[in-house]
Amino acid sequence: MKDTAHTPNETLRPQEPVMQEIKTDVLVIGAGSGGLSFAAGASQMGADVTLLEGHKMGGDCLNFGCVPSKALIAAGKQAQAMRTGETLGVTPVLPKVSYAEAKRHVHRVIETIAPVDSQERFEGLGVRVIREYGRFVDKETVEAGRYRIKARRVVIATGSSPFVPPIPGLDEVPFETNETLFDLMEKPDHLIVVGGGPIGMEMAQAHVRLGSRVTVIEGAKALGKDDPEMAEVVLKRLRKEGVEIVEEAQVSRVSGKKGTITVHTPKGDFTGDTLLMAVGRKANIERLNLDAAGIKHDRAITVGADLRTTNRRVYAIGDVAGGFQFTHVAGYHGATVIRPILFGLPAKARTDHIPWATYTDPELAQVGLTEAQAVERHGKHAVEVLRFPYHENDRAIAEGKTDGLIKVMVVKGRPVGASIAGEKAGELIGLWALVLANKLKIGAVAAMVAPYPTLGEISKRAAGQYYVPRLFQSDMVKKVVGLVQKYLP
């Protein structure tokens, strides 16, 4: 026998990995929308940045979220365009849909965008990228694989994962989440979606358009985070396209097996061949060992408006910080913490100017307060609600996209919120996000000249409503005009 020089103890124990120490200005944990935004900015401004990613570069948005969902929605939109158009003189046809090809489109879109979020790109920017999960071992040290990292500041950007509720029977049936759905290559015959939030409704419409039967089971109200009047515009269209939407139907039990799955609710039992769970998110905090670093958390990490945790050296941004869960919010958080971390200057993240959009057709978009929130915050008498419908917009009429409306909530001449349901609502809300971000008066929008004929004119027309009672229904204005006309040469 060869070599018996080691002790018996050593033979039993695998060799300890040699820990490599790293000292860095900033350690970023998580390479999703938030972590990457921060890392790109901080490294280009001269900071020594180390970035940990345990799974895929780009995080949820690129791999399992915004990007694949919008790509699949695009396939559904194309199929729907072929089914419609009779009123425009174009004979509709029944589209031949290859679900697998639509999914290949999804994967190609991810691959096309992936280089922007890649390890190579970030290393090119000077970021030290380590492909490991990180966990705190004390207040200023994080371990990741064979690395022990000490950082002056830490940014936690570990995002969120699909929340799977403890519904009886769910552990015994196969189900999809946003992490598996985009790899499913076989078209569901009957997709049961549990959860009528943005994920559920976007995927419900994409699937019904691609030829699946779809039932959405919602425990409360579908699209319940939006203004109900605006949400109804979308729900009406989805129902018209064949999506069955069952509201106030909290799922009590799930039963069945692969291919035949039944969801039991107080409103009845619903059976399909594929189940998608889309009932919200849970923050990715389990692996972080937050207690070792003195970082307070409940379901998400506790932060103040400055995005600082209870450990003063550590910040939390994006989905893991609770609050709004959107890619643009994660990016905004990343940009916000650049100031304190790189320059030692104070910075606070605002929430009053954050827009969001749900990419159903028609789209649903919001910034600031909804009508109900504005009334609750400012009182019924202080809030003026300006409205304008799509069916009075010439471009919408020309294109046959007349479902929808805009509502703008104004307090003392300043918009505090805007809601749009209709064609390209996600694009149109940008103007109102600018207004709210800069606390502009409604007059700024009324003074804008919008090109004719554009959907964007709905914003100007809504703003114009502010002046209708003040100019067109005012006895005083009429008196002044009468007087001036009397003496004007």
Ligand SMILES: Cc1cc2nc3c(=O)[nH]c(=O)nc-3n(C[C@H](O)[C@H](O)[C@H](O)COP(=O)(O)OP(=O)(O)OC[C@H]3O[C@@H](n4cnc5c(N)ncnc54)[C@H](O)[C@@H]3O)c2cc1C
């Ligand atoms: C189906 C779907 C559609 C969506 N559509 C939109 C949309 O259209 N528009 C929009 O604005 N938002 C959308 N979102 C939300 C958006 O994806 C998230 O808000 C965004 O990705 C959050 O970014 P983040 O940086 O906080 O986290 P993530 O993007 O989730 O990134 C976190 C990263 O951290 C990594 N990580 C976790 N723990 C550790 C650890 N301990 N160590 C190292 N790495 C770790 C993860 O692997 C992940 O890569 C959608 C979400 C879903 C699920």
Ligand SMILES: NC(=O)c1ccc[n+]([C@@H]2O[C@H](COP(=O)([O-])OP(=O)(O)OC[C@H]3O[C@@H](n4cnc5c(N)ncnc54)[C@H](O)[C@@H]3O)[C@@H](O)[C@H]2O)c1
């Ligand atoms: N277009 C976008 O920007 C976009 C798209 C998708 C997701 N997202 C982000 O991802 C987040 C998560 O989306 P989501 O749709 O999973 O969550 P969500 O929390 O917005 O909606 C989940 C829905 O599931 C319902 N629900 C919960 N438990 C249930 C049960 N047992 N039975 C029946 N219904 C139940 C809730 O009442 C709720 O309406 C969103 O809040 C959003 O921030 C954004």
